[in-house]
Amino acid sequence: MKFLVCNTYEEASQEAAKIFEEQLRTKPSSVLGLATGSTPLGLYRELIRAYQLGGLDFSAVTTINLDEYYPIAPTHEQSYRYFMNENLFKHINVDPAKTFVPDGQAASPEDESVSYDERIKRLGGIDLQLLGIGENGHIGFNEPSDALRMDTHVEVLTESTRKANARFFQSIDEVPTHAITMGMAGIMTAKKILLLACGKNKHEVVKAMQDKTVTTQIPATLLKCHPDMTLICDRAAFEGR
Numbered sequence: 001m002k003f004l005v006c007n008t009y010e011e012a013s014q015e016a017a018k019i020f021e022e023q024l025r026t027k028p029s030s031v032l033g034l035a036t037g038s039t040p041l042g043l044y045r046e047l048i049r050a051y052q053l054g055g056l057d058f059s060a061v062t063t064i065n066l067d068e069y070y071p072i073a074p075t076h077e078q079s080y081r082y083f084m085n086e087n088l089f090k091h092i093n094v095d096p097a098k099t100f101v102p103d104g105q106a107a108s109p110e111d112e113s114v115s116y117d118e119r120i121k122r123l124g125g126i127d128l129q130l131l132g133i134g135e136n137g138h139i140g141f142n143e144p145s146d147a148l149r150m151d152t153h154v155e156v157l158t159e160s161t162r163k164a165n166a167r168f169f170q171s172i173d174e175v176p177t178h179a180i181t182m183g184m185a186g187i188m189t190a191k192k193i194l195l196l197a198c199g200k201n202k203h204e205v206v207k208a209m210q211d212k213t214v215t216t217q218i219p220a221t222l223l224k225c226h227p228d229m230t231l232i233c234d235r236a237a238f239e240g241r
């Protein structure tokens with residue numbers, strides 16, 4: 001694991017953007033695994049800026065997102081489809097038909113999960129997977145548990161995750177109870193992984209990333225086994241203050 005501690009959130013976002021820029025320079029038709037949440041917003045702003053300055057071209061890129069609430073409409077302001085459109089896709093030259101987010105309105109979320117994995121396979125896997133990290137160590141919506149699922153699946157959200165995400169909704173009751181999430185295999189088979197952790201509330205989980213143990217109770221720790229994983233955090237997450 002490569003580990004980079006930046007002084008600020010902005011600096012962490014810039015370092016993360018450099019990894020994306022390098023990826024697109026090396027392979028313009030990359031399959032990018034993308035994430036939602038507050039953490040990637042700074043990185044997305046950097047990518048938009050790089051595109052507007054004329055240096056970064058997304059025209060050949062395919063994107064595949066980690067997860068989506070279930071059930072939720074794509075027009076719902078808290079849906080991850082809406083988040084991606086608003087915070088990235090509509091500002092860059094990615095082909096909307098080549099941006100994939102699990103369908104939060106699928107009649108059968110189980111069938112949607114199976115076709116999501118088939119899509120990842122057809123795309124030849126993910127070249128660069130971006131991940132945020134939950135305070136409880138979840139990645140995507142793979143929540144701490146005795147056993148983790150490999151495949152894309154429907155996950156029951158933990159109380160801790162629903163509480164953490166309640167800040168985006170009117171009240172916790174409105175936070176969906178389920179999500180469709182890529183599983184551990186979709187994530188771990190990405191050729192390259194970039195994990196971003198910012199803010200002092202991520203300190204415990206950043207600490208857990210630094211020893212030599214892995215546990216399904218902190219799903220992010222499994223990433224330590226990945227051969228090409230970079231963790232970028234800010235000083236707040238590193239020091240816990």
Ligand code: PGA
Binds near residue numbers: 038040133135138139
């Ligand atoms: P956050 O969420 O970026 O909003 O902290 C991260 C996550 O839950 O994966």
